[in-house]
Amino acid sequence: MFPHCLKMHKKIEPTIHDIARELKISASTVSRALQNNPRISQKTREKIALIAETMGYRPNSMASNLRNKKSNTIGIVVPLINRYFFASVISGVEEVAFKAGYNVVISQSNDLADKEISIVHSMLANRVDGLIISIAMQTTTFDHLKIFRKKNIPLVFFDRVVPEIETNKIVVDDFMGAFRITQHLIDQGYQRIGHMAGPQNLTTYQDRKKGYMEALAKNGVAYDDSLVVTNSLTLEDGEKAAQYFMGLPDPPDALFCSNDTTALSAMIYVRDKGIRIPEDFGIVGFSNEPFSRVVTPSISTIAQPAFLMGQKAAELILNQIEHKEKTFKTLVLPSEMILRESSARRK
Amino acid sequence: MFPHCLKMHKKIEPTIHDIARELKISASTVSRALQNNPRISQKTREKIALIAETMGYRPNSMASNLRNKKSNTIGIVVPLINRYFFASVISGVEEVAFKAGYNVVISQSNDLADKEISIVHSMLANRVDGLIISIAMQTTTFDHLKIFRKKNIPLVFFDRVVPEIETNKIVVDDFMGAFRITQHLIDQGYQRIGHMAGPQNLTTYQDRKKGYMEALAKNGVAYDDSLVVTNSLTLEDGEKAAQYFMGLPDPPDALFCSNDTTALSAMIYVRDKGIRIPEDFGIVGFSNEPFSRVVTPSISTIAQPAFLMGQKAAELILNQIEHKEKTFKTLVLPSEMILRESSARRK
DNA sequence: ATAAAAAATGCAATCGATTGCACAAATCTA
DNA sequence: TAGATTTGTGCAATCGATTGCATTTTTTAT
Numbered sequence: 001m002f003p004h005c006l007k008m009h010k011k012i013e014p015t016i017h018d019i020a021r022e023l024k025i026s027a028s029t030v031s032r033a034l035q036n037n038p039r040i041s042q043k044t045r046e047k048i049a050l051i052a053e054t055m056g057y058r059p060n061s062m063a064s065n066l067r068n069k070k071s072n073t074i075g076i077v078v079p080l081i082n083r084y085f086f087a088s089v090i091s092g093v094e095e096v097a098f099k100a101g102y103n104v105v106i107s108q109s110n111d112l113a114d115k116e117i118s119i120v121h122s123m124l125a126n127r128v129d130g131l132i133i134s135i136a137m138q139t140t141t142f143d144h145l146k147i148f149r150k151k152n153i154p155l156v157f158f159d160r161v162v163p164e165i166e167t168n169k170i171v172v173d174d175f176m177g178a179f180r181i182t183q184h185l186i187d188q189g190y191q192r193i194g195h196m197a198g199p200q201n202l203t204t205y206q207d208r209k210k211g212y213m214e215a216l217a218k219n220g221v222a223y224d225d226s227l228v229v230t231n232s233l234t235l236e237d238g239e240k241a242a243q244y245f246m247g248l249p250d251p252p253d254a255l256f257c258s259n260d261t262t263a264l265s266a267m268i269y270v271r272d273k274g275i276r277i278p279e280d281f282g283i284v285g286f287s288n289e290p291f292s293r294v295v296t297p298s299i300s301t302i303a304q305p306a307f308l309m310g311q312k313a314a315e316l317i318l319n320q321i322e323h324k325e326k327t328f329k330t331l332v333l334p335s336e337m338i339l340r341e342s343s344a345r346r347k
Numbered sequence: 348m349f350p351h352c353l354k355m356h357k358k359i360e361p362t363i364h365d366i367a368r369e370l371k372i373s374a375s376t377v378s379r380a381l382q383n384n385p386r387i388s389q390k391t392r393e394k395i396a397l398i399a400e401t402m403g404y405r406p407n408s409m410a411s412n413l414r415n416k417k418s419n420t421i422g423i424v425v426p427l428i429n430r431y432f433f434a435s436v437i438s439g440v441e442e443v444a445f446k447a448g449y450n451v452v453i454s455q456s457n458d459l460a461d462k463e464i465s466i467v468h469s470m471l472a473n474r475v476d477g478l479i480i481s482i483a484m485q486t487t488t489f490d491h492l493k494i495f496r497k498k499n500i501p502l503v504f505f506d507r508v509v510p511e512i513e514t515n516k517i518v519v520d521d522f523m524g525a526f527r528i529t530q531h532l533i534d535q536g537y538q539r540i541g542h543m544a545g546p547q548n549l550t551t552y553q554d555r556k557k558g559y560m561e562a563l564a565k566n567g568v569a570y571d572d573s574l575v576v577t578n579s580l581t582l583e584d585g586e587k588a589a590q591y592f593m594g595l596p597d598p599p600d601a602l603f604c605s606n607d608t609t610a611l612s613a614m615i616y617v618r619d620k621g622i623r624i625p626e627d628f629g630i631v632g633f634s635n636e637p638f639s640r641v642v643t644p645s646i647s648t649i650a651q652p653a654f655l656m657g658q659k660a661a662e663l664i665l666n667q668i669e670h671k672e673k674t675f676k677t678l679v680l681p682s683e684m685i686l687r688e689s690s691a692r693r694k
Numbered sequence: 695a696t697a698a699a700a701a702a703t704g705c706a707a708t709c710g711a712t713t714g715c716a717c718a719a720a721t722c723t724a
Numbered sequence: 725t726a727g728a729t730t731t732g733t734g735c736a737a738t739c740g741a742t743t744g745c746a747t748t749t750t751t752t753a754t
Contacts, residue, residue, distance in 0.1 A: 015709095016710070027711080027712095028733070028734060028735080029732085029733055030711095031711060032712090039732065058472045059472060059710085060474065060711070061472055062412045062418060063413050063710035064710075065739095066409040066710085066740065067711050067713090068739085069739070073452070081437050082431060082434035090428050091455060094428060094455055103473060104452060104454070106441060107441060107450075119445070290636075290637070364741095374740085374742095375703075375705080375706095375743075378743085388701080388702060391703085407739085408741095409740080409741095410740035410741045411740075412709095413709050413741080414709050414741050414743090415742075
């Protein structure tokens, strides 16, 4: 209505057209100059850069995203942001993505399938250039993820992967980690080793259980179903399971828990029963939570390179986005066994 | 070139124009129908919804963002994503933002001023509708944040705020928390209480120190500069400081640390010297890190409602974005004192 | 049946950056 | 110096959704 009013609203962002008008040239030239297109002479480029600077010009990424059909955004979906493992992965993704000029949009499923589906659809609508995801415990259908394959949008699974979808995946060597730490318990002289297993719809927990079973088998120990409890691996689950184990007629003398949380609560339960750890009872966990190192006794566990996992996930997805990499890999990152007090029976 | 080829590339996303063509109506009508604009008849609206559904239409948010000059995105910048406190805040922000239909883009400054500035500029270029930030330890200039005030882009500080910038802020009652926990130490009969202070350019750590000093003053205890160490509050800093304290001719018999990390490392140092905690030496921290509850002895500390803080931050920024709220508040969330073993001298 | 009012739809410009192609200017060649 | 190159700029369409205004269609009133 009153075009001159624009002068009053200093907050209005300058565009390439404003720069063009200022210099009495065309917007195309400005656009090209700002991209350092060699077709524009050095002289004009400098002139334009100067004006852009003084006007406080910042390219409107919504406009260029639209034109380029590229959002420069990577989506990441995790069950819960404030879980150390996931936060570390996110941290790794962010680091690599930021350096490459990408934004990271984040969402959490709270381990609920419905929320996950809703999030993923929202990411699709927002035209993320790629999605990095660790699926929710609850998730059992995968149509929302198959869309990515159909539409050829880069997709990377980490940690909790979907076997039936062919795409890039990054996992930790759960099997090997579980195998080695179970072997470690055996080496320490523990005889009856129980296992706290996680939801068996997730391959990670399947593999941990398999590793446990394999170690037993390798050592000629018969598998005993009563020594395996499957639950959701919460603090409470750990305590309940410990109660079950210690109530058995022939209780175990060691426990391999599928995460550190349950290892901790089980440990506290056992200790409060007056049983000495590690002398009378050994406990090991999985994941190397920050607390595992500092509790007493400190908990032996398997460290997963979470930050590295995030970096690798970002690299993989950037490769797909920018180099149109077509082949899919499954990266298996080595896990690291960290031996601490909770299982150190033999010095 | 070969328009019919489009049929081969099923991956091409349908637009409102495709829907319009299909129904031989105009794109405007489709657009309005999809927004449930009452100007479009019920009949056509249903027809359009049906076709949109079968074509798998998803609005291109880049296009509507451009047109509406709104990104539907909230930026959040934290020093480090995988720190429990920050991860919890992010989690809270995400929850509220997602429900309101906003995306959350995340970045970490690694406590580096330069990276923070770079991130903030990138968020500006990406036209976030608002920014939630906890500044880096290193940050000492604030031009990159003042831009938001100038351009009238909603900005919310949390935890680590900038006093000189007038905007919405959310902090925990650091002063009160520090005061109460110092008072607690005094009540437990500790006589010489040291303080491990954090970087004094951050108000949070200033306030914690002030609370400590106030508690001493209230109880007629003279402030002793040699009992205060200021550092960056890392694990190593905590150990070094503990070493310093215990080497004093007249060492303290209790320590109020500005975070749990240093409380832990100091505690380990002191304990390893054969000093009994809490009998001979009391230690309290700040932040209620997950490990504080499970270490031995467990650490008394001040809990900050991180998740709530994130929710409130999101609510504040959404209010500014959507209701153009002009007035600024500073929300002071109550901190909670959590008493545990490390300071429980008197039963 | 007809004018007037109301309802439904379409046209065309817009948001800001990008880019193929055309055109103009500068430089070079003979 | 005319003609051929090379170099530098501009025009106008495009990306997909939105919206003020105009136009068409339907409904209501007379």
